[in-house]
Amino acid sequence: METFVFFYFASIIVLTAGFVVALKNPIYSALALLVMFFHVAGLFVTLHAEFLAIIQILVYAGAILVLYLFVVMLLNLKREEHFHGQFIVGLFLGCVLFAEAVLLVLKGETTLGGNLPDSAAPMELTQGNTESIGELLYSTYLFPFEVASLILLVAMVGAVILTKKGILEVKG
Amino acid sequence: METGIRLGLTLAQIGAVMVAVLLTVALLTLLERKVLGWMQDRMGPMEVGPYGILQPVADGLKLFFKEDIIPAGANKFMFSMAPILSLVPALIGFAVIPFGPDWTIDVGGVDFKPFVITDINIGVLYILAFASIGAYGIILGGWSSNSKYSLLGGLRSAAQLISYELNVGLSIVGVLLLSSSLSLVTITNAQAGGFWNWYFFAWGSFPQAIAFMVFMISSIAETNRTPFDLPEAESELVAGFFTEYSGMRFAFFFLAEYGNMILVSCVATVLFFGGWHAPLEILQGPEWMHGITGIIWFAGKVAFFLFLFFWIRATLPRLRYDQLMRFGWKVLLPIALGNIVVTAIVEYMFPT
Incomplete structure (x- = not known):
């Protein structure tokens, strides 16, 4: 069940993060970002970090993204073609970063996993x-x-x- | 089996709260016009039913059967999304409000709290977070309508909500310092005993009366009510961000506004005025009656704050936009910050 929930949140995060970059209309991008923030908050909830989850919504979705929308509407941007010309450069950089991440996980598995707390035995919460x-x-x-x-x-x-x-x- | 019982109980609870809230909204639409009428030496609506008490039904039917118009050049998807994005945050906040005593009943092996839907330990932040999400409905509604009045209303509202959200959050911090909890149930329980224990008076510590003033003023701005109703200033912007809306979509914005008013009144009651606690222990009745008297006291306090909204609307003229911004940032924000500093010092020097 937990794995299923994690993969639901993770896949939606990846999908909407892609939309943020790929969509031409800045308002749609901002809304995709909003959906992404909510799913990141969902990930925090599955990790029993309710405070972080709600701060994520309060600060990012409630304040910062509203400011983005405010600026986009103030400038009345209908479509932003300018930044989509860099698609190839972006794709190349993205591939390089992704390869680095894959290499890190494959090679340094012990060091990367060693720093993480044991997920099978979550910390005893003596306080909130x-x-x-x-x-x-x-x-x-x-x-x-x-x-x-x-x-x-x-x-x-x-x-x-x-x-x-x-x-x-x-x-x- | 247990999951089934829990699900059924929770759904029933949500249903009951929603029905109560929506009925209150219907009542408020009538009461607002009546109260405004009385304050202006008029009678208010009198035609539908005796003393006009069936007016909300007539209004509801009218809105339901009206033609739903989408303006030419509007962004259809956003135009239909905006009312929903505005209504859902207004209703979702009621999930953490404790309406009565902190009882736990055992129903078929499931612990059931009859007077609060869910008691999460970050209840206050939850309400703040979803109150700030409500801004999206207004901004997107204003943008997608493809009308200059709507766009101006949406822009004003974005700036106003961001500015006053800060003051709401900061004015609450004093109460959080006194109760050292973010759970609304714990905060209510800490104010038991008598009216001097309510955080508005806070006997033996620093009273949160100033924080309450800041909270109430900022909340009026957050709910877009007069004198802070610039997003829908009818003398300048027709109807602001919902100029182009009609029928049920308009009704959604309307429900959201009144739902937010009720939510803010509930939060004020819980944080500053002891929630369901009576001002004197003796008025609460015996232990087994707390369920009934608790709800009555809670509803009475909420009704007073709702009346306060109407009262202020009948009394004060609308602020100008620059006055609104200056007041929020240069008057309310320093007061709220000062309140936090003083409360923290008093609480440190004289811990209760």
């Missing part, structure tokens, strides 16, 4: 999913977490300065 993530973020991964938030802060300040004309001129 949300609490464990919070504790990990604020203990083991505190430094990367703070660095990431600092980078985001810098990006935010940068965006404000770039869009708000006049800030730099007045002071300079």
